Every structure is written in structure tokens, then in C-alpha cells.
Amino acid sequence: MKVVLFNGSRKDNGCTFTALDLVAKSLEFEGIETEILNIGRRVFNGEIEAVVKDASEKVKNADGFVFGSPVYWASPSGELVMFMDRLWAAGADFRFKPAASVSTCRRAGNTATLDVINKYFAYSAMPIVTSCYWNEVHGKTPEDVLKDEEGVQTMTMLGKNMAWILKSIEAGKKTVKQPEWVEKVMTSFIR
Template sequence: MKILGISGSPKKEGNTSYLVKKALEEAEKLGFETEFISLAGLELNPCIACEMCKKGENCIIIDDIEDIVDAMEKADGIILGSPVYFGGVSSQLKMIMDRSRSLRANQKLKNKVGAAISVGASRNGGQETTIRQIHDYMHIQSMIVVADEFPTAHYGGTGWGSKPGDCKNDEFGTMTAQNVGKKVAEVLKLINK
């Protein structure tokens, strides 16, 4: 089984990428194959509401999103990470969410296990609202949404850092991200017995 981690940060080696990779490392410890995708530097374009995906046709926009949507469809579990941008996800991750509409039309993500990670500039930097936005997306896609667990009991992985590398010193954020990766793996094992 495979767990896909996507960093929605425009910084290739930023804090969000660091925490998503930490989550994937925990899944690997439990025997899972993992794949990491950074949206940094990719050609991503917004949905233009052409409705082709609703007709069962391929998206008319040619960019890097098609490969990412394909990877999401093939994965058994998905961890989406985003820095906090005005209390929500980055525009890069939002484009993936919007452009994966074809997966919703065909229920391609139904019953896949999903989780969220978010990084804010401070401890109260909008991580929970960003995670809630990712969870809402996953619920709409009919995914099984998991979160961090006791003793930290957050919505998901919640890190903080205002410049690249800050999360390497954020023990709490790293722990919550690791818990998320472990939880996705554990739930996948339970439902695939």
C-alpha cells in the first residue's frame, strides 16, 4: 500500500515539506511505500469551470496537475500539507483541490485515508483553520479523515515557523506530524486486514 504526501508550499525545502516528510517516515516504519510531491516550482493553473471533467473528459488545461491527480488516485492514503495563508491553504494546494474535481465526479478518492498538516508563523497562526479546510475537502471527496491523537490531540500536524528550517526545532510540530503519518498507516492496516 502507498501513502502520498503533498506539500502545498511554494518553498521546495520549507517547513511544510519537512513535516510532510516526517509523517511519511513514520508510515515507512510501518511498512508502507511512500511518495512525496512538492508543489514548489510546478506549473499549476486554476480551474476555469469548463465542465469537461463532469462530462468524463480530460481536463483541457495542460500543466503539472494531471500527474498529481493521477498519483492521488493511485494512492491508498493521502497527507496534504500547507502553510497558512490568511487562515487557509496556499493557492498552490487550492489549485490541486479544485482541479481534482474529476476524482469527486467518479468517487476515485472514496474510502482512501487522509490527513492534514499545516504550518503557521506562530503557535496560533491559523493552523487549525487551514487543517479544517483540508479536512472539508477530504470529506467532500468521501475520504476517511484521521487526525493527530492523544496526548497532543490536534486536528492534524501543526507546526510553526516563520522561515525555512524553523520546524526542525519545533519538537511539538514534528511530533504531531509524525503522529499523523502513523495514524494514516494504522488505519490503512485496520481497513485492509
């Protein structure tokens, strides 16, 4: 089993990467393969097409996902939102695969950021993985993040919970049939 983690920060090794790395280490301890993709800086530098193409291939073969972002104005980075808007064209490859959102900030705006990211999952019939608190860490630097004991615990638990859900889904496939997908009915409120 494999989980792909997407870093929506412009900083490849900043606070968001640090949080995602904590989740990845917890998943790996549970026997789950991980890969962190730093997409924020690349999207910022105008490489959106290449980033989405690369990620689309990873999505097909992944079993679960974690999308992480720093908080910018009480929401995810514009880079992550642009990336997710484009990547969600591969919606069928996300169905029924668990996903989690992670936010990092100095002070506030985390839950609003998590809410924006989680809506992509809800729209795509993806189980949303939670932890023992909101999936967030606080700090201005990666070193600060590691001092956030509650945040570190939350990221570690998130990895454990993701591993448990992945293993449960795998075990369930032997006895429980996955729901059949139906095309969405699109209601028009303008007549």
C-alpha cells in the same frame, strides 16, 4: 500500500516539506511506501494542467493521502486550493481512502487552514486521519520546525495513525464489504 503527500508550498524544501517528510518517515517506518509531490511552486508557475494530470495518475493507485500547506492569511496557499479544486474532478478515485491535512505557520491560522483542506475529504467520503493534536507545526524555517517538539511528535503520530488506519482497512476488506456508492441527490433551494 502507498501514501502520496502533496506539498502546497511554493518552497520545495521549506517548512511544509519538512513537516510532510516527518510524516513520510513515520509511514515508512511502519512499512508504508510514500511519495512527496511538490505541487505549490509548479502551480504558481502556471503548470496547473500538468500538475493535475500527473497527480490524477498517482491518486488512482494510492491508498492514502496527506495534503500540506503553509498558512497564508489564515487559510491554505492559493496554489493548494487551486490544485485541490481541479484535482477533485477525480473524486471517485478518492472515495473511502484515508487522508490527512497538515499546516505550517510562524504563529497562527493553522486550524482554519486544516478546516479548509478537510472539507474536501468530508465531501468525498474519505476517512480523515488525525494525530495527538492538530496536524500542525510552527516555525519560520525548516530548522525551526524541527525544534517544535510538539509539532514533530504530532507529525510522527500522524504517520503512525495513518499506517494503522491503512492496515485496518486492508485487514477489514477480507470480512467487511465497502459501502456501495450512491449518486448524490442535489437539492436546489431556489424554486
